[in-house]
Amino acid sequence: SQQGEEDPQALSIQEGENATMNCSYKTSINNLQWYRQNSGRGLVHLILIRSNEREKHSGRLRVTLDTSKKSSSLLITASRAADTASYFCATGGDTGANSKLTFGKGITLSVRP
Amino acid sequence: DAGITQSPRHKVTETGTPVTLRCHQTENHRYMYWYRQDPGHGLRLIHYSYGVKDTDKGEVSDGYSVSRSKTEDFLLTLESATSSQTSVYFCAISESTLRKDTQYFGPGTRLTVL
Numbered sequence: 001s002q003q004g005e006e007d008p009q010a011l012s013i014q015e016g017e018n019a020t021m022n023c024s025y026k027t028s029i030n031n032l033q034w035y036r037q038n039s040g041r042g043l044v045h046l047i048l049i050r051s052n053e054r055e056k057h058s059g060r061l062r063v064t065l066d067t068s069k070k071s072s073s074l075l076i077t078a079s080r081a082a083d084t085a086s087y088f089c090a091t092g093g094d095t096g097a098n099s100k101l102t103f104g105k106g107i108t109l110s111v112r113p
Numbered sequence: 114d115a116g117i118t119q120s121p122r123h124k125v126t127e128t129g130t131p132v133t134l135r136c137h138q139t140e141n142h143r144y145m146y147w148y149r150q151d152p153g154h155g156l157r158l159i160h161y162s163y164g165v166k167d168t169d170k171g172e173v174s175d176g177y178s179v180s181r182s183k184t185e186d187f188l189l190t191l192e193s194a195t196s197s198q199t200s201v202y203f204c205a206i207s208e209s210t211l212r213k214d215t216q217y218f219g220p221g222t223r224l225t226v227l
Contacts (some may be wrong), residue, residue, distance in 0.1 A: 033215065042117075042203055042218030043156070088155065090216075100171065101150075101216060105155035 002102035004089040005028065012110040019076040021107045023089030024069075031092040032065055032072045033101070036085045043088065046074075081113045116140050117219035119204050125225045132191040134222050136204030139182075143208045145187040146171075146180065147179060149200040156203065162187055194226045 007022045023032065031050045035043040049056045049065045049072065056063045062075040076083055086106040093100055116139030126132050136145060146161040148171075158171030160179040168179050178190045178197060191198055204219040 035218075040221075042220050043205075043216075045215045045217065048215060100158055100161075102158075103156040105153065 003029075003091045003102035004032070004091075006087070006089055006104045006107045008107060009105075011109075012112065013079055015079060015081055015111055015113050017079055018110070019033045019079050019109055021074045021087055021109070023072045023074070023078075023104060025072075025089075025091045026070065027093075029091045029093065030061075030066075031094070033090045033105070034061075034063060034074050035071075035088045035090060035103075037088065037106070038085045047085075076109075079109075079111045081111050083109060084111045085109060117204060117206060117217060119202075119219040119222050121222060122220065123223045125227065126194055127227050128195060129193050132194050132224065132226075134189045134202055134204075136187045136189070136219060136223070138187075138204075138206050140206060140217070141184060142206040142208045142217075143184075144209070144214075145181065146205045146207075147177070147187065147189045147196075148203045148205065150221075151172065151200050152201060159189065159202075169211075194224075196226050198224065199226045200224060 004023050004025050033048045034046045037043045047058045047063050050062050060077045065072045086108050088103050088106045090101050090103045118137045120135045147159040148156045150156050157173045159177050162168045162181040180188045202222045205216040207214040207216045
């Protein structure tokens with residue numbers, strides 16, 4: 001079963017605008033990760049936030065985590081055409097060493113030049 | 114890019130034939146995974162390995178088997194391919210416990226079963 005559910009499914013913005021993507025999940029987690037996938041390529045890790053963290057930054061990326069609402073958001077500031085890709089959230093389980101990393105279905109981001 | 118290669122990158126085969134996909138890493142990471150990606154389903158874990166000869170099932174393991182005889186190689190076998198196994202297959206690796214660590218992905222193998 002899918003743990004992470006991204007919202008919206010698709011997002012189209014103008015270059016220079018900010019893009020906000022959301023992820024909700026159902027059970028307790030150890031961490032939440034965001035990945036990017038360019039068309040025809042493998043996934044690339046963007047950022048990991050642990051369950052005891054509330055906010056994390058990496059370059060133009062800002063991730064927040066609200067464990068009480070079981071949700072996360074990924075903000076990409078000053079978007080560029082090169083940010084056009086699919087974005088996935090993935091949740092790391094909290095029970096047992098072999099709990100899986102479960103991926104959502106992804107958000108398609110289009111940044112218009 | 115992390116040192117992960119997949120072969121073949123594209124394959125077309127017929128229903129009922131056996132197919133083996135190979136994942137090779139040069140990072141000496143302990144954990145290796147096979148996922149499939151399908152429209153509307155995202156990424157789903159097929160099998161994973163936590164060491165040489167140590168493997169376990171994922172979410173969608175029926176119809177698939179795996180083997181890992183060396184740290185660097187993880188093979189995915191479809192014993193008798195079916196059309197429902199048409200998909201893009203991704204290999205991934207991670208250094209430590211799968212739920213806690215970043216995963217690095219290979220470029221993918223596009224498999225078509227006619």
